[in-house]
Each structure stands twice: as C-alpha cells, then as structure tokens.
Amino acid sequence: MTLDVTLVETFLTSHYGDGIAAVAPIGRGEWSQAFAFDRQGRGYVVRFGAHVDDFERDRFAARFSSPALPVPQVVDLGEAFGGYYAVSERMPGSYIDESDEAQMRALLPALFAALDAMRLADLSPTAGFGGLDGAGNAPCASWQEVLLGVADDSPGDRIGGWRAKLAASPVGSAPFDRAYDRLQALSADLPNERHLIHNDLLHFNVLVEGDRITGVLDWGCAMAGDFLYDLAWFCFWQPWYPAWRSIDFAAAARRHYAAIGLHVPGFDRRLLCYQLHIGLAGMAYQAFAGHQNDLVETALRIADVSSDLSETV
Helix, strand or coil, rough: CCCCCCHHHHHHHHHHHEEEEEEEEECCCCCEEEEECCCCCCEEEEEECCEEEEEHHHHHHHCCCCCCCCCCCCEEEEECCCCCEEEECCCCCCEEHHCHHHHHHHHHHHHHHHHHHHHCCCCCCCCCCCEECCCCCCCCCHHHHHHHHCCCCCCCCCCCCCCHHHHHHHCCCCHHHHHHHHHHCCCCCCCCCEECCCCCCCCCEEEECCEEEECCCCCCCEEEEEEEHHHHHHHHHHHHCHCCCCHHHHHHHHHHHHCCCCCCCCHHHHHHHHHHHHHHHHHHHHHHCCCCHHHHHHHHHHHHHHHHHHHHH
C-alpha cells in the first residue's frame, strides 16, 4: 500500500476525533509505512502494513521494556486500508545508523546493556526457537533447525520464490550453496538456549541520544535463540558503515562479558556461524526484492566471513 499524509490524517481524525496534528511521514520499509503524529499534545507513530504479526511482535516485545531496553508501547492495533495499523509511543533520538565513530564508541556500554536485557528477558512462559508469533512462541524444536532453515523456500513464505530469483541473478546460487554447506558443518553443537533476539538492530530500528539508547523499534523479525546473534548482526553488516570500520565489536563484547563475569563458551565459532547465517538470510531477501547491488556485496561479505571460519574451525 502507498499512503500519503492526507489519507493518514483523515484516518486518524475519523478514528480518534479532533486533536490530531503534525502528521508527517517518517519511514517506509519493505513491509510497512510509518507516520509521526501528535494527539492531545503527545507524540505517537502510526504504521500501516499487510502483516499484523509484525505489529503483534512489537506488542509482545514491549513487555520487556526497561531503561536499558526502551521499547515503545503499542497503544492501538487494528485494521485499515485493507491491511493493518499499529499506533505506538514516539521515542526521541536519532538513528544509530547515523552515528559517527566517536558516538558509536560512546554507545557501546548502552548497546551491551540492551543486549544483556534481551538475554535476561524471561521467555519461560513461551516455547520454541526461531521467529516469534504475537504470543512469543516459535515454530522450531531447536536452534539448529532455525539456522538450517535459511535454505528453505516455501511458496507460502513472505519471500517465497527467492531461490529461482537468486539462480537467475548475476550472483547465482553457487555462493549461497557453498556457504550453506559450511553452516551445516558448524551448527551441530551450538547452544540450544532460548533468548530474546531482535534480529534487525540496524536499518533505522534503534534510536540514540548521546551515549544512550532511547528506543528499540520494529520487532517484526524477533526470534528466540542464542543471544550472540544480535552481536553478530553488527559484526556482519559493519562494512556497510564506514564510520565504524575501526571498531572491533567482538573484542568490545568479550571485554564486556569478562567484566560482568559471563562465560561464553565457543564465542568465536558461534559469532562467525551466525554471521554466515545472517549473510545467507540477507541474500535470500535481496534476491527476492531484486536488490542486485546489495546481493553482490553480501555475497562478497559472506566470502570474507567464510575465510574467517576456515581459520577458526
């Protein structure tokens, strides 16, 4: 769907009555559009999309909101424009993606505090590994099953048909298949523990002010699995952020875990394995969406990670 300010303002006024002001677009992703607005002097964000489960995951994640992990509360959710809408609190700050090196280094303690909060989130009332539903349950019986499922291409999936598009792309299927073989070899003895994973902590989903994280947004990709996966996200996509090229996220994480007395066995192997999985998932999505330049760059990045894997294993 493609919406403009007039349509959104009309919808909000009809839904809430008078007092709607300052409606403005603030983002458009592959799955939704977002608009900021004020209502009775308070700031909100309304998003519109075709997949209600994305918004339900946001509502589930909000129960874990804390000073270390500020997640906006979803205050309204329903149907609109042939799809769905969700209204949430508007959080202050700018995107972490726009941070320069100095700010990113200053943010590392807050970033690790947020990752710790996710690691410590109580998922015991829920079950399963992989992508969460709105109640916090996931479909897979093990973490390994989640990782190996990156090669699945089912017609009913949101990006169904990606394999044929990958095969027809300039990159082809061979880089994916080689990396997947490595993933299969590495995933057999990984921890089978359930932690809350955001699974998309870049791409304008984290708000910051100075050295503080002020908002962790868009939990549509949230999973249950190994907590190191979110750290691997920063490690894998780091080359896309030139300002951060001299920051060693893995080394900083090791120092953090040592400082809090957390033993993380197999740290290097796990981190590299998850980077490989992140790259493969990225290739599948980019092939589906037709993002050919990104597909080429991601395949090259996977080759770099695979080289690191060869030295580690």
